[in-house]
Amino acid sequence: MPEDPINASSKAVPQINLRRRLVNAAVTFAAVGAVILVLTPLVAIFGYLVYRGVGSVNWAFLTQTPKPVGEAGGGMANAIAGSAFILLLASLIGVPFGIGAGIYLAEYGRNRFGDAIRFTADVLNGVPSIVIGIVAYGIVVLTQRHFSALAGGVALSLMMIPTISRTTEEMLLLVPNSLREASYGLGISRWRTTLSITLRTATSGVITGVMLAFARVAGETAPLLFTAFGNQYWNYRIDQPTAALPLQIFTYAISPFDEWHRQAWAGALVLIVLIVVSVSAVRIAASRGMLKGAN
Amino acid sequence: MTPEPGTEIGIQVENLNAWFGKTQALQDISMNVAAKHATAIIGPSGCGKSTFVRCLNRMHETVRDARVMGRVRIGELEVYNGTPAVYVRRHVGMVFQKANPFPTMSIYDNVAAGLRLNGFSDRRKLDEIVENSLKMSVLWDEIKGDLRKKSGASLSGGQQQRLCIARALAVEPQVLLMDEPCSALDPISSGKIEDLIFQLKEHYTIVIVTHNMQQAARVAEYTGFFLLGRLIEFDKTEKIFTTPSEKRTEDYITGRFG
Amino acid sequence: MANGALRAPGMTGPKPVAGPQLAGQTSWASAIRLKDAGGQLADTVFYALVLFCALAILAVVGLVLYELVSKSQLSWHAFGFKFFLGQNWDPVNDQFGALPFIYGTVVSSLLALVLAVPLAIGVAVFTTEMSPRWLRGPLAFTTELLAAIPSVIYGLWAIFVLVPLLRQYVQPWLARYLGWTGLFEGPPYGIGMLAAGIILAIMIIPIISSITREVMTAVSQQQREGVLALGATRWEMIRMGVLRNARAGIMGGVILGLGRALGETMAVTMVIGNRPEIARSLFAPGYTMASVIANEFSEATGDLYLSALIEVGLALFLVTMVVNILAQLLVWSVTRGAPARTHA
Incomplete structure (x- = not known):
C-alpha cells in the first residue's frame, strides 16, 4: 500500500504529543513531589523541636547548671553563657581578620596574588570542621596544656574568617566606584576613603556577612569537642575548659537518660531560636536597605 | 590669539x-x-x-x-x-558626570566630609563653612531645614549635583x-x-x-x-x-x- | 618659584596653544594650606594591616597542613601506606588501619548523594522554572533555613525520630522486598549506615539545590525561548534549554554537596553506630573518618594513637580539598562566562 505522507503524519502527531505531554506532566508531578519530600523533614524537625523543646525550656533550664545523673531539674545556663563566651572570643579574632582580608581583596587584591588569597579562602571554607578542631588543639591546647575557652574561640574564628572575608569583599565591590572617586577628588587619602566612605557605605552588607558567619559557627559542635571540651560548672576563665550549648546537646542526646534527652531538646530549641532569629533578622535587614541609596 | x-x-x-x-x-x-x-x-x-x-x-x-x-x-x-x-x-575641587553624594551621610556630613576626613574638627567653623558652601551652590534655601535629617541621596538629581558642588567648595579650592x-x-x-x-x-x-x-x-x-x-x-x-x-x-x- | 620662567613658557610639542599670561604674583597661592604631606605613611600602614589579614588566610591553611602533616608522622612511619588498607583498628595493641573509616565515609556520602541529587535538582527545577513567582522567595528561604540548622540538631532529630521510624517501618519493608540485593539484610537496628546516609542527604540537599538554582538562573533566557519556539513542552525546554547548558555547574553543586557530606561529623556520629567494620548491608553499623576523630581524639592515650587519628584527619582534609576545588572549578565554568564546553 502506498504511503500517504499527509495522513501518516497527521496520525503520528497526536500520538507523539500525547507522549510528550504525559512526560511533561510526570516531570512536573515529580518536581512537586521532590519539593514536598524535602520540606517534610524541615517541618518535621521544627515541629518536633518545638513539641519536645517548649515544655522543657523553663526558668531553671535558663538559670541553673546541670544536675548530676539521676537528679531531676537543672539546666544549661553555664552552657549558654559558655557558648556566648566562646563566640565572643571567636568574633574578636575572626571579625577583624575577616574584614581586613575582605578589604584587601576588594581594594588591593584585583590581581594574581588576590586570586591566590581568594582561592585559599575557599579552600579554608571547605575544610571539615573536625579538622579545624585538630588544628586548634595543636596550636592552643597543646601549648596551654589545657582544654580552654580560648581554644574553642580560635577554632570557631578560623571558620569565620573565610566567610566574612569573601562577603566583605563582595559587599565592598558593590559600592559604586564613583563614591571612591568623589572621595579621592576631595583629597581624602586612600585608607580614609576605604574606611569612612567605602566600608561605611557597605556596612549593612558587611554586617550581614558577619551575622551569617556567626550563625554558622554558633551551632558548631565538632571543633569544640577537644578544644573547649565542655564543663559541668560555670567557668569565666579563658584558659579553662568551658561548656558550650551544642556540646551539651550532644552529650545529653547520646546519653541513656530520659531527663537528659528532655534537656537536649530544650537546648536545641534555644540554639535554633538564636540562630534562626539572627539569620532572619539579617535577611530582613538586607532586603530592606543594603547599600541604601547607592546607585 | x-x-x-x-x-x-x-x-x-x-x-x-x-x-x-x-x-x-x-x-x-x-x-x-x-x-x-x-x-x-x-x-x-x-x-x-x-x-x-x-x-x-x-x-x-x-x-x-x-x-x-x-x-x-x-x-x-x-x-x-x-x-x-x-x-x-x-x-582642586572636582564635580563628576553623575552626582555622587555619599549615600550613608546626611547633607551636612556630605558637605563636611572633605574637611572632616582630612582631620578638620573645629565644629563652629565647620558649621559656617557648610552653610557658606551650600549658599554658594544655591542649595541652602531648599534644604536648610533638613540639613542633618536627610541623606544626601534623598535629594533630586539636580540638587544632588549642587550638593556635590558644595562639597567640592567646602575644602576651599582655587x-x-x-x-x-x-x-x-x-x-x-x-x-x-x-x-x-x-x-x-x-x-x-x-x-x-x-x-x-x-x-x-x-x-x-x-x-x-x-x-x-x-x-x-x-x-x-x-x-x-x-x-x-x-x-x-x-x-x-x-x-x-x- | 621664579615667575620669570613661567612668564615665557618655553612650550614644546606640536601645537603650543597660548592662553592668558601668568600673573606676576598669584594672589591665592599663599592660601594653599601647606600641612602634612597627605598621609602617605598612614596609607602604607593601612595597606600593611589589611595585607597582613589577607596573608593570615594563607598562613592558616599552611598551618592546617603543617599541623596535620607533622603530627601524623609517627603513624605514617609506623604503618606507611598500609595504614589506609588495614582493617584492624585496635588502640589497645597499637594497631591502626583506617580502611573501615574510609569505607564508611565513602559509602555514607555516596548513599547521601544518591538520595539527595534527584530531590535537590527537582526542587531547583521547581523553584526556577515551575513555581509561581510569589512562592520562589519563601521556597528559597526555607531551603536556606534547612542549611542553617546545626548538625547536632539534625543528629538529635535523627536519633529520636528518624532512627525509630527506620527500625519499625522502613527497614522491615526494605528487608522483605529488597533483601535479596544483600544491601538490606541483618537485624534492623535503625542506627547504621542507612540512617547516616539519609540524614546526610537531608543536610546536603540545600547546598546542591541552591547551587543548581544559581547555575540554572545563569542560563540565558534566550536559550529557553529558543527551545520553546521550536514547540517544545516545558519539560523539553528545561531538559534541552536549561539542564544541558547548566550541566557542569550542577555537577559542581553535586560535588560540593559530596565535600560537605565527607566532612560532616556530628549528625553522622550520632546515628551511624560507630563500629569499625566493613559490612555489605546498609543496616549494619559503620564508622566514618570524621566520627572516629570526634569520638576518640580527646580520649586517645598514647602518641601513636593520637598520631593515627591525625593521619585520618589529614586524609580527610586532602580528600575534601580536592573535591571542593573540583566543585569550585565546575561551578565557575558556568556562572562566570560562557557555559562550559563539556560536549562537542
Whole structure:
C-alpha cells in the first residue's frame, strides 16, 4: 500500500504529543513531589523541636547548671553563657581578620596574588570542621596544656574568617566606584576613603556577612569537642575548659537518660531560636536597605 | 590669539601626555587656563577631554595601569614632580558626570566630609563653612531645614549635583574641575547649574568638560577643542564658535562629524 | 618659584596653544594650606594591616597542613601506606588501619548523594522554572533555613525520630522486598549506615539545590525561548534549554554537596553506630573518618594513637580539598562566562 505522507503524519502527531505531554506532566508531578519530600523533614524537625523543646525550656533550664545523673531539674545556663563566651572570643579574632582580608581583596587584591588569597579562602571554607578542631588543639591546647575557652574561640574564628572575608569583599565591590572617586577628588587619602566612605557605605552588607558567619559557627559542635571540651560548672576563665550549648546537646542526646534527652531538646530549641532569629533578622535587614541609596 | 593683558594664569599645562595601559589618551597637551574664568573643553566622545581634566588633579592615576607625563602647575603648586596626589586634590575641587553624594551621610556630613576626613574638627567653623558652601551652590534655601535629617541621596538629581558642588567648595579650592556636570540632568536643573557656574567663576578658576556646545558657548570665556587626544584649538569661546582657525574645529562645530 | 620662567613658557610639542599670561604674583597661592604631606605613611600602614589579614588566610591553611602533616608522622612511619588498607583498628595493641573509616565515609556520602541529587535538582527545577513567582522567595528561604540548622540538631532529630521510624517501618519493608540485593539484610537496628546516609542527604540537599538554582538562573533566557519556539513542552525546554547548558555547574553543586557530606561529623556520629567494620548491608553499623576523630581524639592515650587519628584527619582534609576545588572549578565554568564546553 502506498504511503500517504499527509495522513501518516497527521496520525503520528497526536500520538507523539500525547507522549510528550504525559512526560511533561510526570516531570512536573515529580518536581512537586521532590519539593514536598524535602520540606517534610524541615517541618518535621521544627515541629518536633518545638513539641519536645517548649515544655522543657523553663526558668531553671535558663538559670541553673546541670544536675548530676539521676537528679531531676537543672539546666544549661553555664552552657549558654559558655557558648556566648566562646563566640565572643571567636568574633574578636575572626571579625577583624575577616574584614581586613575582605578589604584587601576588594581594594588591593584585583590581581594574581588576590586570586591566590581568594582561592585559599575557599579552600579554608571547605575544610571539615573536625579538622579545624585538630588544628586548634595543636596550636592552643597543646601549648596551654589545657582544654580552654580560648581554644574553642580560635577554632570557631578560623571558620569565620573565610566567610566574612569573601562577603566583605563582595559587599565592598558593590559600592559604586564613583563614591571612591568623589572621595579621592576631595583629597581624602586612600585608607580614609576605604574606611569612612567605602566600608561605611557597605556596612549593612558587611554586617550581614558577619551575622551569617556567626550563625554558622554558633551551632558548631565538632571543633569544640577537644578544644573547649565542655564543663559541668560555670567557668569565666579563658584558659579553662568551658561548656558550650551544642556540646551539651550532644552529650545529653547520646546519653541513656530520659531527663537528659528532655534537656537536649530544650537546648536545641534555644540554639535554633538564636540562630534562626539572627539569620532572619539579617535577611530582613538586607532586603530592606543594603547599600541604601547607592546607585 | 592674543592674551588679555593682566589676566592671571590659573593652570599651566606643558607637554602633558597620558596613557591607559599602552593606549595613549592624551598627546602633548600644552595650554594656559585663565584664573577666575570658565574654560570649556569640548570634543567628540573618546577625544580625551575627561582624561585631560582628570590629569589636572591627578585623578587619572587612580585608574589601573594609567600613566601621566608632563608638567602641570596650578598657581605655584606643581601638580606632578613630587607633590603628593592627595595634597593636590585637596586644593582642586572636582564635580563628576553623575552626582555622587555619599549615600550613608546626611547633607551636612556630605558637605563636611572633605574637611572632616582630612582631620578638620573645629565644629563652629565647620558649621559656617557648610552653610557658606551650600549658599554658594544655591542649595541652602531648599534644604536648610533638613540639613542633618536627610541623606544626601534623598535629594533630586539636580540638587544632588549642587550638593556635590558644595562639597567640592567646602575644602576651599582655587580651581573647580567639572566633568560633564549636567549630562545626567534635565534642562531646568542644567540651567541652574549653569547659573551657578556664572557666579562661581568670580572666585574660582573653572574648567568644564561638556559635550554640549551651546553650554560651552553660554558659560565659558575660553574653549579648547580636543580631538583624538590632541588639543586642536584653544581660544576665546566666541572665536572658536564663529571663526575657528582650524578646519577640524569648524567641522565639529558645524556638526559635520563627532 | 621664579615667575620669570613661567612668564615665557618655553612650550614644546606640536601645537603650543597660548592662553592668558601668568600673573606676576598669584594672589591665592599663599592660601594653599601647606600641612602634612597627605598621609602617605598612614596609607602604607593601612595597606600593611589589611595585607597582613589577607596573608593570615594563607598562613592558616599552611598551618592546617603543617599541623596535620607533622603530627601524623609517627603513624605514617609506623604503618606507611598500609595504614589506609588495614582493617584492624585496635588502640589497645597499637594497631591502626583506617580502611573501615574510609569505607564508611565513602559509602555514607555516596548513599547521601544518591538520595539527595534527584530531590535537590527537582526542587531547583521547581523553584526556577515551575513555581509561581510569589512562592520562589519563601521556597528559597526555607531551603536556606534547612542549611542553617546545626548538625547536632539534625543528629538529635535523627536519633529520636528518624532512627525509630527506620527500625519499625522502613527497614522491615526494605528487608522483605529488597533483601535479596544483600544491601538490606541483618537485624534492623535503625542506627547504621542507612540512617547516616539519609540524614546526610537531608543536610546536603540545600547546598546542591541552591547551587543548581544559581547555575540554572545563569542560563540565558534566550536559550529557553529558543527551545520553546521550536514547540517544545516545558519539560523539553528545561531538559534541552536549561539542564544541558547548566550541566557542569550542577555537577559542581553535586560535588560540593559530596565535600560537605565527607566532612560532616556530628549528625553522622550520632546515628551511624560507630563500629569499625566493613559490612555489605546498609543496616549494619559503620564508622566514618570524621566520627572516629570526634569520638576518640580527646580520649586517645598514647602518641601513636593520637598520631593515627591525625593521619585520618589529614586524609580527610586532602580528600575534601580536592573535591571542593573540583566543585569550585565546575561551578565557575558556568556562572562566570560562557557555559562550559563539556560536549562537542
